[in-house]
Every structure is written in C-alpha cells, then in structure tokens.
Amino acid sequence: MSIVVTGATGQLGRLVVADLLAAGVPASGLTAVARSKEKAADLIEQGVQVAIADYDQPDTLNGVLQAGDRVLLISGNELGRRIPQHQAVIDAAKAAGVAQLAYTGIFGGPKAEFRLAADHRGTEQLILDSGLPYTFLRNNWYTEVSTTDLAGIVERGAIVNGVAADGRLATAARADYAAAAAAVLTGDGHLNTAYELSGDAAWTYGEFAAELSRQSGKPVVHRTISRAENKAMLVSVGLPEGFADVLADVDEAISNGVLAGTPGDLSRLIGRPTTPLATSIADALAKA
Known part of the structure; x- marks a missing residue:
C-alpha cells in the first residue's frame, strides 16, 4: 500500500x-x-x-x-x-x-x-x-488568492472587485488545506465522507482592507464595482474573456454568501485553528 x-x-x-x-x-x-x-x-x-x-x-x-x-x-x-x-x-x-x-x-x-x-x-x-x-x-477559497498582490494594492490604495461590501468569505491558507489532505490520507474513519473546509472566521474585503492598512501603515479601502465593470477590468489585465466572466461570477457568489460558511471541519481535521487572515497578510507583506 x-x-x-x-x-x-x-x-x-x-x-x-x-x-x-x-x-x-x-x-x-x-x-x-x-x-x-x-x-x-x-x-x-x-x-x-x-x-x-x-x-x-x-x-x-x-x-x-x-x-x-x-x-x-x-x-x-x-x-x-x-x-x-x-x-x-x-x-x-x-x-x-x-x-x-x-x-x-x-x-x-x-x-x-x-x-x-x-x-x-x-x-x-x-x-x-x-x-x-x-x-x-x-x-473554500485560498487566502493566498487575495494576498498575491498586496504591494500593488497598497500602492493603489484600494481593493477593487465585484464583491459587495457585506459579502463574507471564509478563506484558509493553502497550508491548512494541505494539512487536512494529509490527515485524511494517514488517518482512519474518513471513507465515504465529505468535509466542508473553510477558515474559522469569515471576513469582508472592507475588513481585509482595514487590516492591510493597519499592517502596512498606508490607507487601503475596498471598492465594489458592477459585474460588467469587474469583467472588463479582468480582461484589461490580460485574462481571457471566458475566464474573466467565471471570476466575476465567483465575486457575485461571494456577495450572496455562498463561501461564508464556517462549519469547523477544517480546524477539527488539522487539530488546530486555521491560519488567521492577519497572519496571512503579514506573511505576504514580508515576502512582497
């Protein structure tokens, strides 16, 4: 085996x-x-x-x-x-x-x-x-998706996407999801089971911007744009039109609360709390 x-x-x-x-x-x-x-x-x-x-x-x-x-x-x-x-x-x-x-x-x-x-x-x-x-x-969504361009976000002073101001997202770090996979591959009792894996706490992009402002010392805000504007923005940075539409659709799903759940399966599987958003932001800023 x-x-x-x-x-x-x-x-x-x-x-x-x-x-x-x-x-x-x-x-x-x-x-x-x-x-x-x-x-x-x-x-x-x-x-x-x-x-x-x-x-x-x-x-x-x-x-x-x-x-x-x-x-x-x-x-x-x-x-x-x-x-x-x-x-x-x-x-x-x-x-x-x-x-x-x-x-x-x-x-x-x-x-x-x-x-x-x-x-x-x-x-x-x-x-x-x-x-x-x-x-x-x-x-759920990886926190790293939102922290890949922190230097650019800080320089621009804004996070711009199609997520509503009250849209919550319960992300976790990639390392958290990896730990869960390792746990089910090495442990028993996981067969014919579905785990809903997400971070322990859901956050809004306004809260993300506030934490990034605190850690960077520079003002950052979140600005919501329409789906059409969002798609156009994604295409303008080089994404294929079809993929841009898929990502704009994800932002709409986040706005509707589809990725906001915090059932706790991930922290239970890995035996520790999931990586806090503030920690992921700090790690990304240190690498920027």
Whole structure:
C-alpha cells in the first residue's frame, strides 16, 4: 500500500507531500505523480517515488495506482478540461482497486451553483458513480488568492472587485488545506465522507482592507464595482474573456454568501485553528 498524490509538484501538492513526510510516512511509501522528472527533482532527492503521468494522457496512468493505495486527486486547473482529466484518474483508480480516493473539490459541493464549481460537482458525481471509497475535501477559497498582490494594492490604495461590501468569505491558507489532505490520507474513519473546509472566521474585503492598512501603515479601502465593470477590468489585465466572466461570477457568489460558511471541519481535521487572515497578510507583506 502506498499513498499517491497527483499534481504533486503544484503549490498544494508539494505542501501535502511535505506534510505526509513530516507525519512519518516513509518516502518509499509515497508516490508523487508529476508531468516531468525535472519538476519533481527535489522530491526524487528526498527518496519519494515519482511517477510521470499526465491527466490528458490516460495511458500514462497505467500501473501508477495499485490495489490498496490511498490516492489524493488534486483537481486540475484548466477549465473545460477537468472532467475528462479527472475521469482518467478515476478510471485508473477503479481498475487498480484503490482503498481510498480523496478529491479536492469546492466548498458547498453539490450546493455550489456558481460556474467555477461545475467541474467539481461533476467530478464528485463521477466518483460516486464509480463506487470507489471516497473522501471529498471541499475547499473554500485560498487566502493566498487575495494576498498575491498586496504591494500593488497598497500602492493603489484600494481593493477593487465585484464583491459587495457585506459579502463574507471564509478563506484558509493553502497550508491548512494541505494539512487536512494529509490527515485524511494517514488517518482512519474518513471513507465515504465529505468535509466542508473553510477558515474559522469569515471576513469582508472592507475588513481585509482595514487590516492591510493597519499592517502596512498606508490607507487601503475596498471598492465594489458592477459585474460588467469587474469583467472588463479582468480582461484589461490580460485574462481571457471566458475566464474573466467565471471570476466575476465567483465575486457575485461571494456577495450572496455562498463561501461564508464556517462549519469547523477544517480546524477539527488539522487539530488546530486555521491560519488567521492577519497572519496571512503579514506573511505576504514580508515576502512582497
């Protein structure tokens, strides 16, 4: 039996692998699935078994998964292609007879009706239809999505998006979600279970701006724009029109409270509070 992590060289995958090793999983009992040896060179140096495979080439998954494996399927990031990509892994998992297929979906699962969630809903249904023992890790928004350009936000003095002033978002740090994935892969009692994973506290972008102002010493405000203006702004910075529309739709979902829930599943799984927003802002400012 091995623990297999797909997408292991991505930002989330690397954190999961690190957490598994830190939890005592032997490198020889851990398989990292990556698209190239070059991207996984550091994992190979640590003794982690690396399998070269591609979601878009199902044949490359042959032999990667074995009976009894615990597998983490980290969702792809190419909209419109994720369903067939995920299907390839699900098919390989079923053919191998894995003991667990954990999947990183989206907060709300089948109740998440905004456009970005469609592939996740579809993937969960494919897994259910497969009959495989599953664990659904329904991740809320990553705090890092909002902290990637803090230097620019501080310089401009404003966070501009389509989220309403009272729209709340219960984010958590990427490391929190990685810790949860490692916990369900190494622990028992997680089969055929769905976890709604979010931060312990939901915040508004006005509160985010106030905290950023406090830490940076410079005034920052939040300004809400219309969906049409939001989409136009996203296109103006180089995003494809279709993806810009999807992101504008996410902002509308946040305004409607879809990502505001704080059920506590994440902190219970990782055995500690989730990373506070103020800590994530401080970490991002230190790296800016």
